[in-house]
Amino acid sequence: MNMKNQPENISIFEAFIQRVIDAESAVGLAVSVINADGTVLYEKCFGARDQKQGLPMTADTLVGIASISKSFTALAVMQLYERGVIDIEKPVRDYVPGFARSDVLVRHLISHIGGFYPLPRQSVAQVVAELGLSDTVDPYLDVRVAERGLEQLLASMNGQTVFTGRPGENFSYSNDSFALLSELVRLYGGEPTFAQYVEKHILAPLGMHSSGVRLLWQGNQISKLYQRRGEQMADDWTMQDDQSPHAGAGGVKSTLNDMKKYALMYLNHGKSPSGERVLSEYGIREMLRPRVRCELNGYYGYGLRCKAVGAMTVWGHGGDQPGVAAHLDWSEESGIAVIVLCNTAQVTASAIAEMAIRLASGYSAEASSEGLEPIEWNDELMESVCGRYLSGEGTTVDVSRDGAQFKVVIDGSETIAYPINRYMLRVRGLIEDMLVSVYHDADGQVYALGGGYRMIPKIKSGD
Numbered sequence: 001m002n003m004k005n006q007p008e009n010i011s012i013f014e015a016f017i018q019r020v021i022d023a024e025s026a027v028g029l030a031v032s033v034i035n036a037d038g039t040v041l042y043e044k045c046f047g048a049r050d051q052k053q054g055l056p057m058t059a060d061t062l063v064g065i066a067s068i069s070k071s072f073t074a075l076a077v078m079q080l081y082e083r084g085v086i087d088i089e090k091p092v093r094d095y096v097p098g099f100a101r102s103d104v105l106v107r108h109l110i111s112h113i114g115g116f117y118p119l120p121r122q123s124v125a126q127v128v129a130e131l132g133l134s135d136t137v138d139p140y141l142d143v144r145v146a147e148r149g150l151e152q153l154l155a156s157m158n159g160q161t162v163f164t165g166r167p168g169e170n171f172s173y174s175n176d177s178f179a180l181l182s183e184l185v186r187l188y189g190g191e192p193t194f195a196q197y198v199e200k201h202i203l204a205p206l207g208m209h210s211s212g213v214r215l216l217w218q219g220n221q222i223s224k225l226y227q228r229r230g231e232q233m234a235d236d237w238t239m240q241d242d243q244s245p246h247a248g249a250g251g252v253k254s255t256l257n258d259m260k261k262y263a264l265m266y267l268n269h270g271k272s273p274s275g276e277r278v279l280s281e282y283g284i285r286e287m288l289r290p291r292v293r294c295e296l297n298g299y300y301g302y303g304l305r306c307k308a309v310g311a312m313t314v315w316g317h318g319g320d321q322p323g324v325a326a327h328l329d330w331s332e333e334s335g336i337a338v339i340v341l342c343n344t345a346q347v348t349a350s351a352i353a354e355m356a357i358r359l360a361s362g363y364s365a366e367a368s369s370e371g372l373e374p375i376e377w378n379d380e381l382m383e384s385v386c387g388r389y390l391s392g393e394g395t396t397v398d399v400s401r402d403g404a405q406f407k408v409v410i411d412g413s414e415t416i417a418y419p420i421n422r423y424m425l426r427v428r429g430l431i432e433d434m435l436v437s438v439y440h441d442a443d444g445q446v447y448a449l450g451g452g453y454r455m456i457p458k459i460k461s462g463d
Contacts, residue, residue, distance in 0.1 A: 123244075146245060171450075178246075207258075326340065330357075
């Protein structure tokens with residue numbers, strides 16, 4: 001690994017990977033670090049794609065990439081925009097008439113600023129069962145699944161009466177927004193399904209021949225999906241678990257070798273490794289233009305987020321689903337891209353990616369903690385945060401005061417948090433801490449917390 005010609009960085013990096021594997025019980029993990037001409041600076045696979053069969057993880061192992069799929073959806077929308085098929089400055093309901101809001105534009109959805117709190121997730125398996133469809137046809141290739149799913153999606157989104165703010169005001173991660181965008185691509189992309197559009201207009205030109213937008217797969221390179229269930233590691237998850245009828249939020253499956261081609265397309269401003277243009281350089285720049293703040297020193301563009309690492313801007317996206325933890329990062333300044341794919345849910349792939357891009361770009365392993373030290377809040381501020389927060393996706397967060405810090409229980413797992421400024425908490429994690437925004441209304445009352453990119457509304461104040 002050419003980590004700025006410092007061989008000791010390989011030991012630092014692999015020790016960190018092992019720490020993540022051990023702390024978060026990762027079964028199989030694959031990492032690649034490349035530069036803009038495609039040279040592999042480092043690549044290694046750890047663990048198994050099938051633990052029981054003793055099959056190793058490889059660069060050709062097929063895994064889900066979860067929410068990295070959102071960048072493919074944004075890319076598809078921008079292709080249609082450049083072809084003049086849609087106008088991202090127009091209201092969504094100009095293209096999807098059943099959508100109720102007239103003030104939400106297409107571009108709002110691509111940046112998660114439509115005003116939608118997280119909603120209960122739709123299930124593709126449920127739609128397939130309702131329609132009585134054969135299990136031999138892939139749901140993502142069946143227009144009936146998309147049409148029924150769209151009916152349910154519109155009912156859910158149109159039924160929301162409390163919003164994060166006006167369209168364009170607040171960032172809150174919305175799987176439903178990208179589900180709706182995938183329907184827009186299906187309706188106007190000229191292909192029968194969203195899956196077929198992405199495979200024809202993105203995957204094929206990039207030479208990503210092992211990848212696809214499918215739920216039914218065959219072959220011995222397909223990874224098992226692992227997720228901790230209590231004290232046991234379950235491997236009975238399938239590609240359909242936790243999947244929407246609309247693939248645009250998280251339906252792409254890929255391999256390490258294919259994802260290197262996808263990363264190179266961004267490092268080369270929209271051109272495939274073979275020189276074929278997938279999107280204009282201007283279109284890529286528009287995707288990468290920071291649109292809204294999504295975290296401390298971080299912004300979201302179109303289906304991608306950026307953050308500062310030293311003097312670099314690092315773009316990318318992560319993803320987490322049952323049996324999936326994935327991350328893609330790259331920096332134009334250093335010309336480095338990192339891909340991390342894991343077949344185990346809730347593994348901190350983002351921390352591995354950041355460590356890789358730091359070391360490969362000549363930075364130290366340790367990020368600066370400037371501005372992240374604890375500060376004191378007065379009693380009123382401390383008490384205003386306490387209470388219960390509930391996401392439509394099912395996440396429950398209970399916050400109570402513990403002296404000058406907070407006890408935080410997230411879906412039954414307890415940790416601590418402390419203020420770092422008037423509007424932000426630092427929540428301790430096993431590998432990577434989370435910065436959580438505190439949202440106040442006009443009367444100074446806390447009405448939501450923002451963590452994991454989502455705004456989660458408060459449903460009960462502390463006792």
